[in-house]
Amino acid sequence: MKETINVNIGTQSFTLDYDAYQTLRTYLEDVEARLGADDQEVMSDIENRLAEIFREKTPSPMMVVTIRTVRSAIEQMGRPEEFGEPRSTADSKEQKSQPIYTTFEERRFRRPLNDRVVGGVCAGLANYFGVDTLLMRVIALLLFCCAGLSLWVYVILWIVMPSEEMHKLDINKQKR
């Protein structure tokens, strides 16, 4: 059983799963931030289009819009950075730098899938701090052996640091 929410998208009524609703709201907020405050008209065009896509994918108004539908609609519409073309280099840099920086940081704090020795924690940290993976492993080993760093630190980081794949699936949800 899942909680649902009723929303009005482009003057049509939809029932969304709660996670689908959250993802969509975050997405629309990000798009709005990218467009700037005065682009209400574009926002309503986009909402109308989203409503059209949802209608196509959920044939009956009784059916709930799931997170899968929302994600595929978002994929079709594109990431917020892809909206419009860059107006001028200075403009777009200013607008873009903030969101890109955060997603960049978020993306890097994770355990890469293809570069693991134990849990990928060292590789993840190396990516995060921008140092060589091997160097990070040597430092970690030295800390564990000679400086008395508890192995629990590694275990906890293993748990806390998201895996690359999981993060990809949850990218929209975890943004906020």
Next chain:
Amino acid sequence: MNADNVKAQMRKGILEYCILSILSREDSYAPKIIAELKAAQMIVVEGTLYPILTRQKNQGLLTYRWEESPQGPPRKYYMLTDEGRRTLAQLDESWEELVKQVRVIRYGNEVDETVEVK
């Protein structure tokens, strides 16, 4: 990698021109314009188009009307204004010019007349 980047930049540069061209053939609505642009590999995602359409409308190149659609809510049909047609004519000219100049640069002046555009 770099070639892809340059290709993307080229497409970006002529995107507005292409939108005007599509609308010069017939009035159209966003998803249909998107389908044409996607088929021509001009854009990858739909979101790219909407801000551009609105900007072109605000610049007076386009206008729109609401039209009933067979399924679902009414659609925004975009069409060129006179201003838009004049702009398009200018862009057509500079496109021809650009193609010609690039051809001269690629093959040199002397073969200009003989080389066919692929």
